[in-house]
Amino acid sequence: MSQSVITLLKDGQQYMKTWPVKKELYAYFPECRVIAATKFAIKTMPPVAIVSCALLLQNLGVEYLPQTIAIGAFFLSLPMQGLLWLGHRSDQYLPPQLKSWYQDIHSKMRSQGCNVASIKSKPKYKELAHLLKTAFNDLDSVFTKHWFN
Numbered sequence: 001m002s003q004s005v006i007t008l009l010k011d012g013q014q015y016m017k018t019w020p021v022k023k024e025l026y027a028y029f030p031e032c033r034v035i036a037a038t039k040f041a042i043k044t045m046p047p048v049a050i051v052s053c054a055l056l057l058q059n060l061g062v063e064y065l066p067q068t069i070a071i072g073a074f075f076l077s078l079p080m081q082g083l084l085w086l087g088h089r090s091d092q093y094l095p096p097q098l099k100s101w102y103q104d105i106h107s108k109m110r111s112q113g114c115n116v117a118s119i120k121s122k123p124k125y126k127e128l129a130h131l132l133k134t135a136f137n138d139l140d141s142v143f144t145k146h147w148f149n
Contacts, residue, residue, distance in 0.1 A: 003091070009080065011126075012038075012087030018129040019086075020136045031089065031129075038082030049075035090126040102128050105135060114138050 003011070016038060019031050026032045053072040056064060094102055099122075106119050109131070116134055120127050 003087070005084070008087035009083045010087070011090050012083035012085070015086045015090035015126055015129060016083070018126065018133055020129070020133045022136055025132070031086070031125075034082055034085060038079055038086065041079040041082060045075045045078050049073075090124065090129070092125055094123050094125060094128060098128065099123060102131060105131060109135060109139070112139065 015031075016035050019035060021032050021035055049072040052075060053068050056068040056071065060068075093099075102123050103119060106116060109116050114134060115138075116131060117127070
């Protein structure tokens with residue numbers, strides 16, 4: 001399962017777009033919190049890096065340039081850490097409990113007439129994300145509400 005960093009970052013971005021960030025899922029999956037933190041970091045960390053580097057250079061001078069670069073790199077790496085985690089998570093196989101839940105939801109959605117991809121024998125988190133996104137988009141909230149009670 002060794003993947004390159006670029007592949008993990010791309011997978012993380014795709015997984016972040018696919019995963020449904022719904023209040024019902026917050027208690028069961030860390031993805032919702034990681035996605036919220038990563039989106040926040042993508043927006044805020046580049047300006048924080050620029051301001052911190054500018055202030056350090058202004059106050060301490062170029063003698064502290066290596067430390068300034070390290071601090072800027074740290075702030076810029078924070079969103080990448082979230083994307084790397086999401087990319088790694090998306091490619092992991094579901095544990096047995098989630099696998100049976102995935103199969104149950106898949107069969108219920110098929111019986112409701114939803115257009116879902118064929119069921120996987122060894123589903124990964126990215127397949128669960130696609131299934132949940134389809135469920136929240138296509139089914140009404142009454143049908144999905146009992147899954148999380």
